[in-house]
Amino acid sequence: MTDLQKTRNEPIEQLFDMLDDTHAVMIGLDKPGHSMQPMAPQVDEDRRSIWFYSKRDSELGGAIAKSPANRARICAISPDHDYHACISGTMSEEADRTLVDNFWSSVVAAWFEGGKDDANLILLRFDPAEADIWASSGSVIRFAWEVAKANLTDEQPDVGEKTHVVFPAAAPARQAAALG
Numbered sequence: 001m002t003d004l005q006k007t008r009n010e011p012i013e014q015l016f017d018m019l020d021d022t023h024a025v026m027i028g029l030d031k032p033g034h035s036m037q038p039m040a041p042q043v044d045e046d047r048r049s050i051w052f053y054s055k056r057d058s059e060l061g062g063a064i065a066k067s068p069a070n071r072a073r074i075c076a077i078s079p080d081h082d083y084h085a086c087i088s089g090t091m092s093e094e095a096d097r098t099l100v101d102n103f104w105s106s107v108v109a110a111w112f113e114g115g116k117d118d119a120n121l122i123l124l125r126f127d128p129a130e131a132d133i134w135a136s137s138g139s140v141i142r143f144a145w146e147v148a149k150a151n152l153t154d155e156q157p158d159v160g161e162k163t164h165v166v167f168p169a170a171a172p173a174r175q176a177a178a179l180g
Contacts, residue, residue, distance in 0.1 A: 002082045007135040007161040015085055015131060015165070016045045018078045027052065027126070029063055029091065030071040041074075042103035048167060050074070050126040051094060053108050061122045064093050072126060082136045082160075089128040089167075099123060128167045136160030 006014045019025070020043040028036035037060065042051040054061040064070060072091035077084050100116050100123050112118040136143070136159050146157035 002078065002080070002135040002137065002160075004135055004137060004161050007083075007133065007163060011131075011133055011163050011165045012048075012167065013045075014083075014135075015087070015133060016043055016048070018083050018085070019043045019050060019076060020045070021079060022076055023079075025074050025076040027060070027072060027074045027091075029060065030073060030088075031063070034059065034063065036073070036075065040107070041076075044102070048128065050128070051099065051103060052124040052126065053100075053103075053111065054122050054124050055111075055120045056122045057120055061124070064091055064124055065122060068092055074126065074128075084134045085131050087126075087128045087131040089126055089130075091124055091126045094123040094125040130164065130166045133163050133165065134160060135162075 003014070019041050023040060024038045025041050026036040027039050028034055039052045039054070039060075042053070044051065054064075056062060056065055069090045069092045072089060074087040074089075075085070076087070100121070104116060109115060112121050114121070143157075143159055146159050149155070150157040
């Protein structure tokens with residue numbers, strides 16, 4: 001169950017905790033002709049960034065390789081389906097090859113025949129700018145109670161929290177790339 005108190009008081013920390021427990025999110029560029037696709041997030045809470053392994057010859061990898069920074073969105077749902085987030089930010093190619101090692105696993109290796117040195121491997125970095133978050137307790141009993149109460153009182157049911165968060169500003173070089 002989602003901790004609604006944490007949604008109110010520590011929404012960014014809670015968001016990264018949820019992403020760390022999630023096997024796949026939907027991610028896409030804010031560009032005509034680009035669709036969202038499922039990808040596995042690699043979360044670094046200290047840097048407040050999210051990485052994705054992709055292939056240079058994929059739609060997403062190719063678009064990122066051609067442009068230094070792209071506006072992008074992530075849609076995520078917690079494994080318990082009681083937490084939903086839409087995150088906007090910038091996505092760029094990560095040049096630091098040591099980061100490839102940080103999140104490498106046998107699951108990732110299955111996609112890249114040449115391993116960490118595969119010429120088609122591209123590490124994508126997503127830097128969040130803001131997010132909308134919807135969280136509920138996940139309690140079926142509470143949900144039923146709130147719906148019944150709403151029908152008796154003509155008030156909206158209180159089934160959770162909705163919050164909007166703005167992330168601390170990115171480094172000046174990333175901000176300039178995002179604006180250019």
